[in-house]
Amino acid sequence: MQNIMLKAPAKINLTLDIIGKRADGYHNIRSVMQSISIFDYVTLYAEGKKCAFPDIRITCTRPDIPTDERNIAYKVCKAFFKTVIELPFDSITIHIDKKIPSSAGLAGGSADGAAVLKGLNSLCGDILSYDELCKIGASAGADIPFCIVGGTALCEGIGEKVTHLNPLPDCEILVVKPDISISTTQSYKRFDKLKNPRFSDFDTFLAALEAGDLHLISRCLSNSLEDASDERIIADIKSVMLKSGALGAMMTGSGSAVFGIFDSKLKAKKCYLKFIRKMFCSICNPLKRFNSLPGMPVKHLSDVRTNYLQRF
16 A cells, blocks of 8 residues: 655635636636645555556545545546556545635635645656646646645636746734635625725735735735625624734635734734634744646746736
């Protein structure tokens, strides 16, 4: 038996602009995503002889998480097996130690899917490139390509087009997830009905990121879906964070998790103590991108900003 365990980090959206609806019903986005140090732990156990399509078994520490074909880990396995003609095993068991809250906008499922793809690729001798892994991941979930490489990145299209950016400066990030779930589908439908949707000051954000100006970055946090969340508790959590010294606070993705950026561990801890007995909360840090995958495209931040000045 071969086995491998991987960390699957959550993500937050530092900016999220909905810039159009596609003919297929999906929305095009422009989002700067950031990996953070809240992890699921994904272990793959492979055994048996060579096979074209191994058996798949999924287990999870959370009983509310499906472990059948509905799980994104199962979907990426099937997609990987269709790409790789022969696998060096005939059975794969995937165990997910779930720490990332679900229905939070933290990409927990996509993080698990990305970890499974990287684990399968490792078990097969790293036979696939970055581009190939991301293409497989995108077929199962739009956030998976970002979760494969991590760090700080601009994500476009439906989220599958990833461009690396300068890293977010070191800071403390407090993530708070209230005991509510927000439907992504319904959130987008409500967004479509907004008369004056919010958009980020994207060029200023990119300039702040390039300069490493944490204070300006935090003032430029933006999420088009926050106004469509229709949940008062989101605004209440942000208010507590800002009054506690957060440089900026914002809902991530379609919610319901909210994050605050702090330049002081003490301030972050004091704010954490205001939430810990009421709902999920965790103090974490931004993660740098992974460097081990071949074929990774990298663009200079100044090129990205110039491109957007021309387009917008």
